[in-house]
Amino acid sequence: MSARRRRAVLDRSSPRSSPHGTRAEESVAAELEAVRPRLAAGYAAELAGARAAVLTRLWRALAYEPLPWVVRRERGSDGLTLELAHGARVHGPPPDTYATTAYAGQVELDGVPYRHPARLMRALGVPHGAEFAAELDGSTASLALSRAGRPAPDPAGPWPRTGWEWEQRVVDGHPYHPGCRSRPGFTVAEQLAYAPEHGPVVRLGLLPVDRAECLVAGDWPGRLRDGGRILVPVHPWQARHVLKSARMEGRCAGEAGGGLAAHPLMALRTLAPAGPDGGPHVKTALSTRLTSSVRDISVYSIETAAAVSAFAQDLAARLGGLLHVTRTVGAVSAYASELAAVLREPPEHYADADAGERVVPVAALATTGLVRSADWLASFARLALTVCMRVLELGVALEAHGQNLLVVLGPDGAPRRLVYRDLADIRISPVRLRRHGIPVPPVAGRLVTDDETILRRKLYGSLVCGALGATAGSAAALGAALAKAVADLPAGPDRDALVSQPLPVKALTLMRLSPGTPGDLWTGVDNPLT
Numbered sequence: 195m196s197a198r199r200r201r202a203v204l205d206r207s208s209p210r211s212s213p214h215g216t217r218a219e220e221s222v223a224a225e226l227e228a229v230r231p232r233l234a235a236g237y238a239a240e241l242a243g244a245r246a247a248v249l250t251r252l253w254r255a256l257a258y259e260p261l262p263w264v265v266r267r268e269r270g271s272d273g274l275t276l277e278l279a280h281g282a283r284v285h286g287p288p289p290d291t292y293a294t295t296a297y298a299g300q301v302e303l304d305g306v307p308y309r310h311p312a313r314l315m316r317a318l319g320v321p322h323g324a325e326f327a328a329e330l331d332g333s334t335a336s337l338a339l340s341r342a343g344r345p346a347p348d349p350a351g352p353w354p355r356t357g358w359e360w361e362q363r364v365v366d367g368h369p370y371h372p373g374c375r376s377r378p379g380f381t382v383a384e385q386l387a388y389a390p391e392h393g394p395v396v397r398l399g400l401l402p403v404d405r406a407e408c409l410v411a412g413d414w415p416g417r418l419r420d421g422g423r424i425l426v427p428v429h430p431w432q433a434r435h436v437l438k439s440a441r442m443e444g445r446c447a448g449e450a451g452g453g454l455a456a457h458p459l460m461a462l463r464t465l466a467p468a469g470p471d472g473g474p475h476v477k478t479a480l481s482t483r484l485t486s487s488v489r490d491i492s493v494y495s496i497e498t499a500a501a502v503s504a505f506a507q508d509l510a511a512r513l514g515g516l517l518h519v520t521r522t523v524g525a526v527s528a529y530a531s532e533l534a535a536v537l538r539e540p541p542e543h544y545a546d547a548d549a550g551e552r553v554v555p556v557a558a559l560a561t562t563g564l565v566r567s568a569d570w571l572a573s574f575a576r577l578a579l580t581v582c583m584r585v586l587e588l589g590v591a592l593e594a595h596g597q598n599l600l601v602v603l604g605p606d607g608a609p610r611r612l613v614y615r616d617l618a619d620i621r622i623s624p625v626r627l628r629r630h631g632i633p634v635p636p637v638a639g640r641l642v643t644d645d646e647t648i649l650r651r652k653l654y655g656s657l658v659c660g661a662l663g664a665t666a667g668s669a670a671a672l673g674a675a676l677a678k679a680v681a682d683l684p685a686g687p688d689r690d691a692l693v694s695q696p697l698p699v700k701a702l703t704l705m706r707l708s709p710g711t712p713g714d715l716w717t718g719v720d721n722p723l724t
Contacts, residue, residue, distance in 0.1 A: 215241065216312055218331035222339055225382035236342035242309075244338035246296035248330055249311040251372040253298040255703035257289035260717050263320045280319065291699075291719045292663035292672050294369050294560065310334070311372060322707045329376050329706065336375035336385060340365050344391040349563040353552065357542045358457035358466040360554050362390045363561045369596070369664035371702045379435065379482045388431055390458040395468055398454040398476065399428035401437075403528040409493065411500040412524035415474075415537070424526055427454060427535045429463060429478040436481045436532050460557060460597055466540060474523045474537040477616075481532055491527065491534035495618045498637045499525035499536060502617045505635035509590060510614075517581050518544040520615040541600045541613045550605030553613055556661045557596030564607050565665055568674055574601065574609045575662055575679035581612050582657050586688055589626030591652035593619045595660040621652045650691055651698040651716055658692070659699045659719065673722030680723065697721045 219241060226234050256264065257274055266277040269288070276284040286301040300307045301314055308314035312331035315323050347363050354360045367374035377385060386392050402423040410424065418425040428437065456465035456476060463480035467473040481490045503522035510519045520539040527534040545551040554562070556578075564570050578601075582594050592598070592614055600613040624634045625644045643649065658676070666672035683689045696718030705715050 215245075215310060216331045216335070218312075218328070218335040219338070222335040222382055226339070229383045230386055233339070233342050237338050240338040240341040241334070243296065244334045244341065245310050246299050247337060247366065248334045248372050248374065249301060249309065249314070250293070250296045250298040251370055251374060252311045252315065252330065252703065253286045253301055254289055254291065254293075254370060255372060255701075256284065256301075257286075258291060258699075258717060258719050259701040259704045261320075261704055261707070278318070278320075282318070284318070290669050292659070292666060292669045292722075294664050294667045320707070322709060325709075326703070326706050329373050329378070332378060333373045333376040336377050336380075337366065339382065339385060340367070340375055340389065340391045343386065344393060347561045349561060349566075353562065356466075357540060357553060358390075358459060360552075360558045361459040361466075362393055362457070364460045364555070364557045365391045369557075369660075370699075373702075373706065377482075377484060380431070384431060388429075388458060389462060390460055394458065395455050396430065396458055396465060398456055398465065398478065399430060399433050400425040400453050401428045401433075401533065402426075403533070407528055409496050409527045410524065411496055411498075411526075412503070412522055412537075414524040414526060424528070426526055426528060426533055427476045427478055428533065429480050431482070432478065432480055432532070436479075460555065472540060475520075475540050475615075477536040477538065479532055479534045490532065491525075491536060491618075493527050493534075494639055495536070496525045496527040496534060498639070498641065499617075501635050501637055502620075502641065505622075505637075506590075506614075506617055506620075509585065509588060509632070512588065513581060513584060516577070516611050517585065518611065518613045519617070520544075520613065522617070538615060541615060544611070544613050545602050551610070552603050553600050554603055555597060556599045556601060556665060559596075559601070559665050560667065562607075564603075565667065568671070570607070570609075571666055571671060571675040572678035574665070575675040576682055577601070577609045578612065578657060578662060579676075579679045579683060582653055583683055583688060583692075586649065586653050587626070587684075587686065588630050589623045589632060591621040591623075591649040592656070593652055594657040596664055599657070599661050621649055623649055646687075650688065654692060655698045655700060655716070659697050669720070669722045676723055693721075693723045695721065 223234065223237065226237055256276060263279040264276050265279050268275045273285060273287045274289055278284065282304055284301060284303050286298055300309045303314060303317055308317065311334060312327040315327040315330055344365050346365055387394050388396055402420050402425055405422050405424055408424045414424060455468040457468055458465050462484060464475055464477045466475050477491065479491045499522045506519040507521060510517045520541055523537040523539060525536045541553045545553045559565055582592055585592055594614065598614060598616050601609045602611040602613060604610050620641060622635065622642050623644050624642065627634050663672050666675055680693055698716050699719050701715040701717045708715065
């Protein structure tokens with residue numbers, strides 16, 4: 195027996211790994227027994243499925259991403275085999291770029307089966323693999339916890355009545371990232387208290403800051419002012435773990451019964467105010483890494499918020515009512531990105547509830563029975579591509595993934611219009627805007643580029659490979675929906691690139707394994723249209 199095989203067998207059979215397996219899984223189990231024991235049995239039951247779900251995402255990355263230590267890929271009738279630079283061979287089932295079900299129950303490394311993604315990652319013996327394995331361990335444990343706390347909804351069951359209930363239906367997180375539920379820095383108690391899939395009501399703190407010390411954009415509402423001071427909404431996790439200086443201590447009312455009660459949305463740091471009056475959604479600073487990136491609100495985002503929001507409203511008006519962009523009501527930053535907030539119109543503002551319309555985040559569409567219909571998928575793809583490709587032609591690449599993009603459904607479930615939110619990471623092309631006689635907004639910096647590759651990556655990677663791919667759930671279903679939708683797109687370079695070239699996706703695992711490389715890394719995947 196080889197050394198690798200002996201280590202793998204010992205790893206799988208070690209008494210320390212029972213009954214829940216890995217270090218993160220056992221840690222979550224122990225914490226759960228202390229803070230929510232009634233979920234312990236459900237958590238244990240969900241572990242196997244969570245491992246398969248994260249392993250499937252990892253296998254997709256190994257199959258498609260330009261990982262420098264994968265030197266050869268061989269497709270066969272029984273699946274895919276990878277040859278690594280140090281001579282090892284990895285074998286798994288036939289990969290599907292757009293699959294959202296857990297099809298990789300196990301992956302073999304030199305003939306040894308692995309069912310846990312963290313153990314496989316660690317056994318690969320590649321640079322930064324041990325650190326990433328720890329993330330995968332946490333992602334798996336958190337995913338099992340998420341599923342135990344909020345089982346997947348029945349697609350045939352009744353639909354939610356409110357927007358935040360739709361948001362909280364998305365239990366599994368990112369459809370393709372192995373770190374789909376990675377929440378480093380969050381205890382089990384904090385996940386249960388703040389994560390949307392657990393259905394909590396979060397009480398945001400309201401931290402008073404002198405107006406002279408704040409950068410304010412837009413119209414900051416009077417109810418969030420106290421004389422000459424701005425009341426900045428603060429997430430309780432941020433208050434406890436980040437805003438710990440003497441200046442901040444004791445000034446956040448969230449934990450003491452005051453503050454603002456709100457429902458967390460799928461972004462976790464963005465919340466919908468509770469109560470019948472509702473109000474603008476609140477995007478808070480939450481300085482921790484979720485999936486790939488550290489989430490905060492940059493000063494740049496505050497500086498550009500009002501101008502970009504007004505520009506986006508004007509641009510959406512050119513789409514004949516097919517697109518709405520949620521307006522940024524106000525934005526504030528104090529003491530840099532650790533203390534900031536953005537107020538946005540709720541997407542429900544753009545649906546006629548009396549006429550039976552509903553606004554549904556695209557990421558939540560898979561929880562309905564609609565996606566089972568090939569005709570419905572084609573109709574939705576046609577609407578999404580027609581609108582977003584037109585916006586791209588005018589000069590803006592939307593980051594239209596399943597969290598930012600929402601669809602207005604009629605009472606019969608038919609897709610009618612789109613709603614887009616969160617303008618912090620769009621890309622604006624001055625050259626394209628001028629070509630159509632559209633005034634260029636007074637912004638500079640990372641939002642602005644005329645690079646065609648960057649513009650198309652931004653849209654195609656988020657919309658086609660993200661929102662539409664995850665909604666379809668397989669390469670075959672996506673290809674069928676796209677084939678019907680692209681027929682109605684006007685001819686031009688953007689359409690040509692969409693139908694004839696590999697589709698761009700973020701190399702999410704490569705990014706986690708490249709800690710010294712800033713920014714996004716990309717690769718191309720098979721285009722189901724070709």
